[in-house]
Structure formats: C-alpha cells, structure tokens
Amino acid sequence: MKKFRKLIILVLFGIILFSCNNEEVEKTEFVFETSRVLENYEIPNEDIELLQQLGFAGSTGIVMEKTQIWNGGITYIYYLMEGDIEIRKDLLKSMVDELPKNGKVSQYRTTNLVGGPFPRTIRVIGMNINNATLQQGLTMAIQNYNNENINLNFTLEFRTVTNIWQSISAVNDSDILAQQYSGAAGGYAGFPSGGNPYANVNVSTSTASFGTNVCEHVFTHEIGHTIGLRHTDFFNRSISCGGAFNNEGDAGVGAIHIPGTPATTNIDMNSIMLSCFNAGVNGEFSNFDVVALEEIY
Numbered sequence: 001m002k003k004f005r006k007l008i009i010l011v012l013f014g015i016i017l018f019s020c021n022n023e024e025v026e027k028t029e030f031v032f033e034t035s036r037v038l039e040n041y042e043i044p045n046e047d048i049e050l051l052q053q054l055g056f057a058g059s060t061g062i063v064m065e066k067t068q069i070w071n072g073g074i075t076y077i078y079y080l081m082e083g084d085i086e087i088r089k090d091l092l093k094s095m096v097d098e099l100p101k102n103g104k105v106s107q108y109r110t111t112n113l114v115g116g117p118f119p120r121t122i123r124v125i126g127m128n129i130n131n132a133t134l135q136q137g138l139t140m141a142i143q144n145y146n147n148e149n150i151n152l153n154f155t156l157e158f159r160t161v162t163n164i165w166q167s168i169s170a171v172n173d174s175d176i177l178a179q180q181y182s183g184a185a186g187g188y189a190g191f192p193s194g195g196n197p198y199a200n201v202n203v204s205t206s207t208a209s210f211g212t213n214v215c216e217h218v219f220t221h222e223i224g225h226t227i228g229l230r231h232t233d234f235f236n237r238s239i240s241c242g243g244a245f246n247n248e249g250d251a252g253v254g255a256i257h258i259p260g261t262p263a264t265t266n267i268d269m270n271s272i273m274l275s276c277f278n279a280g281v282n283g284e285f286s287n288f289d290v291v292a293l294e295e296i297y
Contacts, residue, residue: 115195118151137215216283
C-alpha cells in the first residue's frame with residue numbers, strides 16, 4: 001500500500017511544471033473551473049483499495065483538486081489515472097458497488113457501462129471551445145459514433161458561455177460537457193457511473209497543432225472512456241507509448257475483454273483506444289473498435 005501511495009505522489013512534479021508553463025501562454029477571459037495538484041495529499045488506504053478494485057493496481061496517477069466556479073464554488077478531489085482517466089474521489093465507492101458480484105466476465109471495457117432504456121440519446125455540449133480545429137475534431141468524433149450501428153445516439157451543440165447562469169444551463173442540458181484547456185497535447189475523461197456516461201471530456205488546445213484528424217482521434221478516444229472503453233493495451237502501455245513495460249492493472253475487474261476482439265496475444269494496433277497516439281492517426285475507429293461498440297451497445 002505504501003509503495004502504491006508513493007507512486008501516485010511522485011509523478012506529480014514533471015507534469016505540473018509543464019502544465020503551468022502552458023497556462024501562461026494562453027489566457028481566457030472567463031474561468032469556470034480551476035484545477036490544481038495536491039502535492040502533499042495523503043491518499044487514504046480505502047481509496048487505494050477501491051482504485052485497485054477498479055483495475056488500477058500498480059497504476060500511476062496524479063491527485064488533483066477541482067473547483068467548479070460555475071457551480072457555487074463546489075470543490076472536489078479526483079485522481080487523474082494513467083494520464084487521461086479522471087476518477088472522482090466521492091464516486092469511488094459507488095463505482096466499486098456497481099461491479100458485478102459474480103466475479104470475472106469473459107478491444108476492453110469497464111464493468112460500469114451506460115444504461116438504458118435504449119436507444120438512448122447522449123447530449124454533448126462543447127462549452128467555450130473557441131479553437132476551430134478542436135471544434136471540427138469534436139464534430140467528426142460525434143459523427144464517428146453516430147455512423148455505427150449502436151443504441152447510443154449523440155447530439156452536439158457548441159455554446160459560448162460568458163456568465164455563471166449560462167454555464168449552469170450548459171451543464172444541466174448536457175450528458176457530456178466538452179471543454180478545452182491549456183497543456184500538453186492530449187485529453188482526459190472518466191468512466192461511466194450510475195448508468196450515465198462520465199460528465200466531462202477535456203482536450204488540450206495544443207492538440208490542435210497536430211491537425212483535425214488528431215483532434216478527432218483524441219475526442220473519440222476520450223468519449224470512448226466516458227461510455228466505458230478501456231485502453232486496448234491497458235496490460236502493457238509500452239505497446240503504443242514506448243518506454244518500459246507498464247500495466248494499468250485490472251485486479252480481475254474493470255478491464256473486461258470484449259468478445260470478438262483481439263486479446264493480449266494479438267493486439268489491434270489500429271485501435272482508437274490505444275493508450276498513446278501519434279501525429280499520423282486518422283481519427284477513425286478500427287474494425288475491431290466497431291465490433292467492440294456493437295458488442296456492448
């Protein structure tokens with residue numbers, strides 16, 4: 001347990017220094033959410049155990065605190081796991097409670113998925129996404145999902161929000177609120193809870209410098225997490241990221257192989273859910289990504 005706690009805390013510094021530098025480059029007139037790293041936060045043992053049960057045994061992460069200024073200044077702690085998975089501390093217990101009681105179930109998905117009744121409409125609002133390339137990427141990502149034969153239909157609306165009441169309205173009107181932020185290229189989101197998709201998708205403005213296809217890829221990838229898709233190479237992130245062997249872990253739950261897709265012996269290297277991306281991605285689902293979506297939805 002102690003080793004796991006240190007692993008989470010020690011990865012803070014290199015990442016936050018880079019993020020802070022980027023925040024100085026671009027400033028927005030209206031700020032509705034702020035996040036900061038909790039460098040000295042002592043992670044409770046029960047939270048470590050719950051994270052392990054959710055499939056993050058041995059994973060790296062960052063302890064963060066977010067303040068939703070638009071929501072009366074509500075503040076909550078979350079764990080940013082493996083670079084792009086936001087797990088709220090206050091939802092940890094409920095997420096574990098939703099795990100199947102009968103053990104293992106035989107690309108990968110979480111045990112928590114979006115619930116019915118089906119077909120179901122998922123409302124996505126892009127709030128204050130003022131970068132045209134990011135806007136186009138999000139539009140194309142939504143179309144990716146609507147092109148498939150699944151019981152989820154995604155709608156998309158862009159809103160420019162300039163006051164608290166408009167932002168509250170955007171939150172209330174959406175199932176997924178998409179936003180841009182300053183930082184290194186990429187994005188982050190979270191997993192479904194309570195039968196609903198994770199409520200937030202965040203993609204860095206730096207991603208736009210790589211072009212529309214990369215923005216499409218990152219938005220599609222992060223929306224995939226919100227409806228329950230895990231990384232295709234969760235068992236060894238070095239497959240797509242390079243570097244040393246790195247297993248996100250599954251602890252017997254939380255990383256369930258989806259029937260009809262390759263397993264660890266024959267990984268789909270074209271999957272949009274690989275842990276890391278490169279500048280040459282086309283932003284489209286692979287054939288096995290489509291099989292996975294049709295299997296679970």
